[in-house]
Amino acid sequence: MNHWLFKSEPDEYSIDDLKAEPRRTGRWDGIRNYQARNFLRDKVAVGDGVLFYHSACKIPAVVGAAKVVRAAYPDPAQFDPESKYFDPKATRDKPRWFCVDIQWQSQFAHPVPLKVIKQDPALEEMVLVRQGRLSIQPVTEQEWRRIEKLGNG
DNA sequence: GCCAACGTTGGC
DNA sequence: GCCAACGTTGGC
Known part of the structure; x- marks a missing residue:
């Protein structure tokens, strides 16, 4: 099992929004960055753990798990001309963007x-710290445990 | 709202 | 196939 950190702007979709979904399950869509897309499409698997991170807000923070x-499937929004995530270059045969359910x-x-x-020596290697702008990123098991300890301690 | 980091796009 | 322009992300 792998571990991940997913970023979301709480104004768009917060952890409370996820919790309020039927079966507390929501689609993680709208990813339009290639590095993030590749992780999502190729590496993220059913059963993997996800740290839910609130970005672009007053206090950017990991807020829960x-x-x-459901593993990667084509993001339906790319085919919808009405959607702000519409991509005219994506086709059903060759989808460009993917999503998962969490x-x-x-x-x-x-x-x-x-x-x-950023101040925690145990977390200085985190992708979150090393590379700022990546909305789907791997987290090591040690980092996961450390974050959980900080969050629940 | 500025702008830095990163990846893709596209003109030549 | 180089590389400048552009789009996205996201902290500050």
Whole structure:
């Protein structure tokens, strides 16, 4: 089982929105960045753990955990001319963008702010710290455990 | 809202 | 096939 960190702008889709979905399960769509797409399409698997991160907000932070319940399938929004995620170059035969389904697992007692993560020597190798702008990224098991400890400790 | 990092696109 | 322009992301 692998571990991941997924970023979302809480104004767009927060962890509370995920929790409010039927069966607490939502589609992780709208990814339009190739590095993120490749992780999503090629590596993210059912059962993998997901750290839910709130970005582009007042206090960017890891706020809880989810798990992958459906592996990659073509993001329907790319075919929808009405959608802001519409991509005229994507076809049903050759979809360009993918999505997965994730299920809410837990909310941290204390969100773990980016600021705290950046100051933690145990987390200095995190992709979140090393490469800022990537909305789907791998997390090591050690990093996962450390974040959970900070969030629930 | 600025702008830096990164990847893709497309003119030549 | 080089590389400048462009799009996306996201902290500040």
